[in-house]
Amino acid sequence: xxxxxxxxxxVELASWNITESVSPYQDEQLSSMLISPVDGLHVxxxxxxxxxxxxxxxxxxxxxxxxxxxxxxxxxxQGDTPEQAFDELKLSIHTDFQVLLRKRPFEMDETERCRWxxxxxxxxxxxxxxxxxxxxxxxxxxxxxxISRPYRVKWISGENYRINPERVPAELMSCATGQWVEAExxxxxxxHKILRIESVRKVSFRLPSAGELISLWENMxxxxxxxxxWAW
Amino acid sequence: xxxxxPPVVEAWIExxxxxxxxDSPWDEDKAKALITTCFPGYSPExxxxxxxxxxxxxxxxxxxxxxxELFDRxxxxxxxxxxxxxxxxxxFVFNQLNRTQWFGYRAMADAATxxxxxxxxxxGFNELTHVSLHYRDVVSIPVPNDEKGIRLPNWxxxxxxxxxxxxxTMSAFRxxxxxxxxxKESDARLSIRSLPLTGQEETxxxxxxxxxxxxxxxxxxxxxxxxxxxxxxxxxxxxSFEKAFTPACLQLFEPLEGD
Numbered sequence: 001x002x003x004x005x006x007x008x009x010x011v012e013l014a015s016w017n018i019t020e021s022v023s024p025y026q027d028e029q030l031s032s033m034l035i036s037p038v039d040g041l042h043v044x045x046x047x048x049x050x051x052x053x054x055x056x057x058x059x060x061x062x063x064x065x066x067x068x069x070x071x072x073x074x075x076x077x078q079g080d081t082p083e084q085a086f087d088e089l090k091l092s093i094h095t096d097f098q099v100l101l102r103k104r105p106f107e108m109d110e111t112e113r114c115r116w117x118x119x120x121x122x123x124x125x126x127x128x129x130x131x132x133x134x135x136x137x138x139x140x141x142x143x144x145x146x147i148s149r150p151y152r153v154k155w156i157s158g159e160n161y162r163i164n165p166e167r168v169p170a171e172l173m174s175c176a177t178g179q180w181v182e183a184e185x186x187x188x189x190x191x192h193k194i195l196r197i198e199s200v201r202k203v204s205f206r207l208p209s210a211g212e213l214i215s216l217w218e219n220m221x222x223x224x225x226x227x228x229x230w231a232w
Numbered sequence: 233x234x235x236x237x238p239p240v241v242e243a244w245i246e247x248x249x250x251x252x253x254x255d256s257p258w259d260e261d262k263a264k265a266l267i268t269t270c271f272p273g274y275s276p277e278x279x280x281x282x283x284x285x286x287x288x289x290x291x292x293x294x295x296x297x298x299x300x301e302l303f304d305r306x307x308x309x310x311x312x313x314x315x316x317x318x319x320x321x322x323x324f325v326f327n328q329l330n331r332t333q334w335f336g337y338r339a340m341a342d343a344a345t346x347x348x349x350x351x352x353x354x355x356g357f358n359e360l361t362h363v364s365l366h367y368r369d370v371v372s373i374p375v376p377n378d379e380k381g382i383r384l385p386n387w388x389x390x391x392x393x394x395x396x397x398x399x400x401t402m403s404a405f406r407x408x409x410x411x412x413x414x415x416k417e418s419d420a421r422l423s424i425r426s427l428p429l430t431g432q433e434e435t436x437x438x439x440x441x442x443x444x445x446x447x448x449x450x451x452x453x454x455x456x457x458x459x460x461x462x463x464x465x466x467x468x469x470x471x472s473f474e475k476a477f478t479p480a481c482l483q484l485f486e487p488l489e490g491d
Contacts, residue, residue, distance in 0.1 A: 016244055016246055016318055016325040016327070016366070017242055017244060017327070017366070017368060017442075018242065018244075018307070018316050018327050018329070019241050019242040019329065019368060059281075060281075060283040060299045060300075060301040065296075065299075081296055081297075082296050
């Protein structure tokens with residue numbers, strides 16, 4: 001009595017329904033379907049991995065194209081070509097993510113919090129935090145030890161870094177022993193170990209002596225604290 | 233057999249028309265004018281467009297340099313959102329939803345026949361190419377207390393049989409079959425699929441069951457004949473519906489006494 005049929009035929013038959021949860025009508029603006037699967041976004045060296053595979057939707061307009069990510073509302077890229085629209089979409093997501101990433105929850109207003117929730121429902125935040133290196137600007141002093149070239153940098157935090165010539169700018173190797181440098185340092189996000197030094201700049205600097213520190217402390221201006229009843 | 237809680241969530245009737253020599257252009261403005269003129273109680277809610285893109289057969293690369301955006305269809309809902317009309321260049325669809333109450337096939341067919349008459353007059357069509365009737369049922373089967381899941385043969389008379397897998401039985405499926413000889417000069421298909429569980433609905437397994445009956449091409453040319461075919465297709469579907477479920481499953485739809 002029964003015989004199998006092709007799924008595609010049935011999908012076409014059902015295309016006029018209005019109760020399907022995944023429908024081309026789901027979003028009026030996304031009603032033309034040119035879909036491309038994507039599992040993350042790259043902007044320069046920054047990679048955003050998605051929590052689950054998603055689909056990019058390209059929509060032709062009278063002038064150019066728009067590109068959006070299905071399931072992520074509020075972010076649409078526009079451009080003369082699909083590629084340009086995709087690049088614009090990436091940049092809008094990248095920019096907003098970076099702005100919101102640097103805000104503490106109490107610093108966000110209601111709309112920002114909504115955007116952050118939407119973004120982090122698509123972007124794997126844990127993966128981002130554990131794989132994206134930290135960039136810091138640090139002060140340190142170069143020393144030679146027993147060899148005639150820069151051997152280590154002692155940062156003002158007290159941490160020592162043994163120089164790996166393959167991972168530091170060439171300019172660092174021209175420093176004399178005792179030279180202070182301001183460096184842009186890339187550290188591992190979890191272990192905080194130095195991955196590489198991006199740039200260095202020679203600076204004039206010296207650590208104050210113990211006597212100078214005591215003098216500074218004692219000569220610090222005194223502030224009057226208002227007296228009164230504390231009410232909590 | 234009549235039911236107090238029929239599982240139908242939606243039904244729709246589709247009418248296809250032969251394009252005429254004097255076919256007027258079809259675009260977004262024309263579609264809006266159709267709704268405004270013929271269906272004043274309905275409000276347009278969405279438009280479907282599509283793009284034509286050429287693809288290099290050898291490399292598989294799409295050429296985006298010369299893309300034509302084309303208007304496909306309009307969708308408009310009645311004020312209470314229980315009904316919907318959809319129109320394409322030469323296709324008209326009438327949808328009826330079961331949001332609060334199901335008013336039955338007759339009410340839907342009467343309304344659809346009246347609505348398609350308006351569409352034909354507006355578009356200047358007078359000859360059908362096909363007509364089709366579609367039902368979508370959603371069956372909710374309570375999760376048993378023993379948490380062992382359910383066996384499809386206990387509820388359905390049409391179901392897929394899959395081999396036992398090493399890590400447990402398959403819990404999600406979709407299968408489509410043809411129903412030959414359901415009614416004369418037509419193509420009937422049945423699609424059954426499991427629906428994903430959501431957090432709030434884990435007290436029941438849900439299955440979506442779609443019934444589609446399409447008339448053979450160019451066999452029905454007039455609305456009166458289409459209505460007769462729809463009535464017979466509905467009766468045939470009704471009979472198949474009752475055969476597709478076990479008595480235990482039919483009880484979920486609460487049969488009315490006397491049937």
